[in-house]
Amino acid sequence: MIKKINTLKGINKKGDKLISVYWFAILVIVAIGIVLMVNTFYGENYDVRSQEAEILAQKVADCIYFGGEFNSLIVNPQGGFREDFNDNFLKMCNLNFTIEGGLERPPYYVEVGFFPDGDLKKSSFTMLDGNKNWKPDCSVGVSQRANLVTCKEKEFFAVTKSDSVYLIKILSIVGKIDENTN
Amino acid sequence: MNRKGEFLVENIVFIVLNILYLVILILFLLKQGSGAIILEDAYSKNIALLIDSAKPTMTIHLNLQDLKTVSDKNGISFSDVLKINGNYAIIKLSEKGGMKYHFFNYINVTAYPDKDPKYEGFYIMTFSKMK
Incomplete structure (x- = not known):
């Protein structure tokens, strides 16, 4: 039982590390997208x-x-x-x-x-x-x-x-x- | 028991980091919108259009509190923020900055900060016929 628990614990840790890498990548992509959108919006000239x-x-x-x-x-x-x-x-x-x-x-x-x-x-x-x-x-x-x-x-x-x-x-x-x- | 404790701490750290990330993004958005260059461009053009539409004997009360916040940060006196020179409306919010826009109305314009403490950050513009 203890071995099984330990094994389960091991698998969860590896899974968490994998998910955090993808999560970090998503955050970076979202941040880049927002920065690009904001710069495009405020970079446009104000034509009156x-x-x-x-x-x-x-x-x-x-x-x-x-x-x-x-x-x-x-x-x-x-x-x-x-x-x-x-x-x-x-x-x-x-x-x-x-x-x-x-x-x-x-x-x-x-x-x-x-x-x-x-x-x-x-x-x-x-x-x-x-x-x-x-x-x-x-x-x-x-x-x-x-x-x-x-x-x-x-x-x-x-x-x-x-x-x-x-x-x-x-x-x-x-x-x-x-x-x-x- | 240890597993429950770790689970809680991980989740708290995850939520705090996410909130921090969102706060940084929101601060970035707010900073972009209140940039000196953008404000100078928008306000100089809008004030020029206002002057174009104006007629002699009119008085206009302008709310420039947004500009006052930025000019105070950049060490520019509020009385120097808006100037009318020739046929140009000039907005200056930083030492090396400034934007001007031409108006076509042949009219005498006077612009000065409102001295009334209730209207701090306001400008008064008066218009009279050109002699």
């Missing part, structure tokens, strides 16, 4: 350009048409559009695209088109400012957009005092690729 482009588009929209009325600086009493607003578009809408102290191009682009009666074939008036070289990047497919600019389109209908209806399309683009991508 989508929200930034949305805010930019909304700000331009509010500048042009607010409370059901056109900005009086855009539309003249005859119902036409004023060219001097286009020339001072950024200042009129309290926007500053300039990077101070640098020679780089502005990291934004805004284009506003006014389409009479919702006819998208030709806009009767267009305002734009910023880095227009980015506009072609907006038509690139989603899978290839990883390190390109972020584009947002916004459109709404607006009515002048003379009851002319315009479809206003706003394209806002935010660059800042280095700050928002790996």
Whole structure:
């Protein structure tokens, strides 16, 4: 009996050592997995350009048409559009695209088109400012957009005092690729 | 009897080691989430977006208690954590660190720590029209 007990004891010890090796290996694998997952998650860049482009588009929209009325600086009493607003578009809408102290191009682009009666074939008036070289990047497919600019389109209908209806399309683009991508 | 005693001790040691392992993993997770670089990146961008959305005469109360914890650890004064320079929102949490993000709103921004002891770790941001 004692011999049997001793033998059983011996077998249990060997079994325990074998299990502890596997258990240690599992712990290491789990720890490595968690570290990799956490580093992948926190290593991703925090990209806010989508929200930034949305805010930019909304700000331009509010500048042009607010409370059901056109900005009086855009539309003249005859119902036409004023060219001097286009020339001072950024200042009129309290926007500053300039990077101070640098020679780089502005990291934004805004284009506003006014389409009479919702006819998208030709806009009767267009305002734009910023880095227009980015506009072609907006038509690139989603899978290839990883390190390109972020584009947002916004459109709404607006009515002048003379009851002319315009479809206003706003394209806002935010660059800042280095700050928002790996 | 000895076998029962060994069985209990082994199990206790096993449970304690497992708990220790889990605690180390959890501490690692918490440390990663509160890293200075991650906080600087996230807060500079969020504050820039806040400024972009702001209008003149607005006042915003910002809770930066998370940043204060990290800046105190790194020896940075809380009044130096958030700076607005030109059209940049700058967050600095360590001596050699710092992150800035550009905002497009043409507006005058003033940012300073709240002196009220009830609001320790808060910043006040006021906005006015650019002259």
